[in-house]
């Protein structure tokens with residue numbers, strides 16, 4: 001693997017249910033914040049921020065202390081280290097073997113075939129588990145889309161809220177040959193979505209939009225949607241419940257993911273209040289994917 005420079009990492013390891021709160025301590029300071037299982041038991045998670053330059057230790061320590069005191073837990077060790085930056089393309093090729101989710105077959109450029117006959121292929125080269133399909137919450141959404149596509153043969157249009165690499169938008173476009181709006185708050189994700197749509201030959205079907213939730217008119221104007229996927233985080237999902245419920249067409253399906261099992265009720269309650277009902281649940285421990293109907 002090529003070493004192409006260096007960067008900095010700052011991380012804490014905390015109980016799974018506290019990871020969201022500690023993530024806030026890094027946001028706005030770190031270039032990228034990631035969270036991953038510290039060990040396979042699923043009980044502890046590492047929250048890691050990466051920085052181009054040495055991170056502001058005092059400010060980070062203060063934020064970590066604040067998060068700990070608001071949760072009423074002991075302050076975790078803040079580990080700061082200089083790290084070699086790997087050639088992530090090579091790394092992701094090794095880290096992300098192809099995977100199946102029902103009829104979907106997700107693979108990077110490093111897989112040249114042969115491909116399973118009859119599979120719906122999604123080509124994505126992702127630097128992180130999110131967007132590559134290897135994260136359990138993306139996997140839950142793909143399984144839910146696969147299941148739905150067997151039962152519902154046509155849709156008029158779909159929305160992928162928090163599209164990231166557009167993996168779900170591409171899956172929908174290919175499964176139903178329908179136009180899909182791929183919205184994301186991150187301009188880089190919007191660019192990547194367009195790029196991936198082209199690589200997958202579905203540019204005419206995917207409209208990538210920069211939008212915070214349903215804030216952008218292109219998102220609201222595109223509705224109502226027969227299928228909506230939103231793999232984000234518990235709090236933003238709860239906050240956008242009124243908008244997503246309204247944008248879902250009668251008889252439509254909303255797939256929600258990106259949260260841990262113990263946040264399920266927090267996400268579900270506002271959607272129920274807006275008239276949606278839970279029709280299916282996938283638990284890929286410790287993550288949950290909820291399928292709601294209108």
Ligand SMILES: C[S@@+](CC[C@H](N)C(=O)[O-])C[C@H]1O[C@@H](n2cnc3c(N)ncnc32)[C@H](O)[C@@H]1O
Nearest residue numbers: 130131138162163164184185186212213231232
């Ligand atoms: C967990 S990733 C999911 C990516 C992809 N849909 C998947 O399933 O792998 C969440 C994405 O939601 C985006 N996001 C976070 N908050 C958002 C918001 N309020 N509105 C729109 N997008 C948001 C992030 O930028 C990120 O790309």
